[in-house]
Amino acid sequence: MTPDPVPLCDILAQYRTLKGEIDAAVLRVLGSGQAILGPEVAAFEKEAAVYCGAAYGIGCGSGTDALVLALRALGVGPGDEVIVPPFTFFATASSVSRVGARPVFADIDPVTFNIDPAQIEAKITSRTRAVMPVHLFGQCCDMAPIQRIAESQGIYVIEDAAQSFGAEYEGTRCGTLGAISCFSFYPTKNLSTLGDAGLVTTDNPDWAKKLQALRVHGSEVKYYHKYLGYNMRLDAIHAAILRVKLPHVSGWLNKREQAAARYDEFIERQHLSGFIRRPVTRPDRRHVFNQYVIQVPPAHRDLLVQHLKANGVGVEVYYPLALHQQECFRDLDYRAGDFPASEEATRTVLALPMFPEITAAQQDRVVSVCAGYLRQRLRSAA
Numbered sequence: 001m002t003p004d005p006v007p008l009c010d011i012l013a014q015y016r017t018l019k020g021e022i023d024a025a026v027l028r029v030l031g032s033g034q035a036i037l038g039p040e041v042a043a044f045e046k047e048a049a050v051y052c053g054a055a056y057g058i059g060c061g062s063g064t065d066a067l068v069l070a071l072r073a074l075g076v077g078p079g080d081e082v083i084v085p086p087f088t089f090f091a092t093a094s095s096v097s098r099v100g101a102r103p104v105f106a107d108i109d110p111v112t113f114n115i116d117p118a119q120i121e122a123k124i125t126s127r128t129r130a131v132m133p134v135h136l137f138g139q140c141c142d143m144a145p146i147q148r149i150a151e152s153q154g155i156y157v158i159e160d161a162a163q164s165f166g167a168e169y170e171g172t173r174c175g176t177l178g179a180i181s182c183f184s185f186y187p188t189k190n191l192s193t194l195g196d197a198g199l200v201t202t203d204n205p206d207w208a209k210k211l212q213a214l215r216v217h218g219s220e221v222k223y224y225h226k227y228l229g230y231n232m233r234l235d236a237i238h239a240a241i242l243r244v245k246l247p248h249v250s251g252w253l254n255k256r257e258q259a260a261a262r263y264d265e266f267i268e269r270q271h272l273s274g275f276i277r278r279p280v281t282r283p284d285r286r287h288v289f290n291q292y293v294i295q296v297p298p299a300h301r302d303l304l305v306q307h308l309k310a311n312g313v314g315v316e317v318y319y320p321l322a323l324h325q326q327e328c329f330r331d332l333d334y335r336a337g338d339f340p341a342s343e344e345a346t347r348t349v350l351a352l353p354m355f356p357e358i359t360a361a362q363q364d365r366v367v368s369v370c371a372g373y374l375r376q377r378l379r380s381a382a
Contacts, residue, residue: 006353006362008314009188013357014252018244025240036233037216044239045199047246048183051166052175054201056208059234060215063162063184066198067095067132069232070158070180073200073210076101076129082158083123083131085115086322086334087342092134092160093323101129105324105334110341111280113137113293113349117145121153130156135164135174137318137351138190138256138290139281143169143177158182162198165191166253168286175201180211185242190256190290191249197238255356256289262360263292263352266367275300275374277348291318292354298347300377305350307373313366316351 015022029040041059049057060066076082078100084092086105093103106119113136120131131150133141143157150157161167161174162184168174175181185197200211210227213220218229260279267276277295281287296304301317308315322342324334336343352366 003312003365005312006314006358006366007355008316008351008353009355010357011187011192011194013355014192014245014248015194017357018248021244022241025244026237029236029240032236034236036235038236040236040239040243041234044234044243044246047243048199049175049201051246051249052173052181052201054175054181055203056201056205058200058202058208058211058215059239060198060200060232061234062196062232063182063186063198064091064095065215065230065232066162066182066184066200067091067158067160068098068230069200069211069214070182071095071099071101071130072214072227072229073180073207074130074156074158079127080129081125081127082129083115083120084323085134085136085342086324086339087113087319087345088134088136088160088323089162089319090323090326091162092132093329096132097329102127103323103329103332104128105339107339107341108345109142110344112139112141112282113345114139114141115146116341117142117149120146121149124149124153124155128153128155130158132158132160133178134160134162135167137279137287137293138164138167139279139287140164140167140169140174140177140285142282147177156180162186163189163290164288165189166249166286167288170284176203179204180207185238188290190253190288191242191245193238193241193245195235195238197234197242199234252356253288256354257287259354259356259358259363260287260289260292262363263367266364267370270367270371272367272371272374276370289354291316291351293318293349293351295345295348296350300373301348301350303377304370304373307376308366308369311369311372313369314353317349318351319349320346322346
């Protein structure tokens with residue numbers, strides 16, 4: 001018998017568990033006639049802000065929208081520079097370009113994949129307005145030195161926490177570790193809806209008011225436009241779904257951590273630690289494993305990806321090309337070799353299946369398929 005496939009992320013698992021509550025929430029919105037913003041969105045914003053420990057939450061259409069709104073609220077625009085890592089999702093840098101500013105790249109810590117604080121200060125110029133650390137894969141950046149640098153240089157810290165809802169740094173949840181923080185609720189995220197949605201958090205009432213206006217075409221009063229804003233509103237249906245899921249997030253994060261520990265155990269049991277480099281969690285952080293990202297030697301990465309897929313195991317490469325190497329950023333005049341840690345990561349990383357409902361049997365099979373690949377390669381080389 002062919003084993004059942006193991007998906008990279010089982011999006012429907014949470015829906016099956018919470019079907020009655022989610023269906024009722026969606027029907028509640030449909031019956032209300034309030035499709036965009038409204039009481040569901042306001043309630044979710046408050047509940048999510050409380051979870052993060054922030055004073056204000058502003059819902060928006062996506063995690064990308066959240067980044068653009070954050071930059072605009074802080075007045076970042078043409079002629080400005082924002083420091084970002086080159087190893088991250090495209091939206092981190094593209095949002096900077098979309099507001100007319102220039103993304104300036106600083107390399108990553110090769111162990112955590114997060115921006116290396118030691119690389120930031122040398123990138124600061126008179127045009128630098130902000131640094132945007134990305135809490136990649138579910139683990140917070142080393143925020144204390146980043147905050148010190150930002151404070152000493154008079155620049156803003158914008159958290160890109162799209163992959164790390166619920167992650168912690170020195171006991172504090174992300175969402176309050178910067179001037180403004182940005183989240184995504186894309187279907188694969190730790191807290192997710194069945195579509196695109198995002199959130200911005202801040203403790204500053206003036207920025208919160210500006211963010212609320214920017215997401216509705218810059219309007220504080222309907223049809224009176226204070227800013228040149230956007231259509232970046234949060235739909236009520238997504239807010240209602242997120243409200244159902246939010247009380248379950250802590251339990252799901254615990255399950256993700258348990259699943260990561262099982263992967264570690266299975267990799268050791270299969271004697272793969274010399275071939276697979278497992279994720280590293282720093283002792284002062286809570287890693288919530290939006291992804292479980294391993295590294296293997298570059299000569300094997302793409303072959304292992306093919307082998308996993310051929311055996312029905314979901315796998316993804318986050319990310320196959322660093323941002324400074326993307327065609328659309330060629331005008332920034334970076335070259336191959338400028339950011340060696342990021343470039344090495346693009347050649348070695350792959351993400352194994354990870355979701356709260358993943359079973360030990362599924363994980364055992366994933367690691368066994370990896371072990372089978374290595375045995376096959378060793379036999380071929382003999």
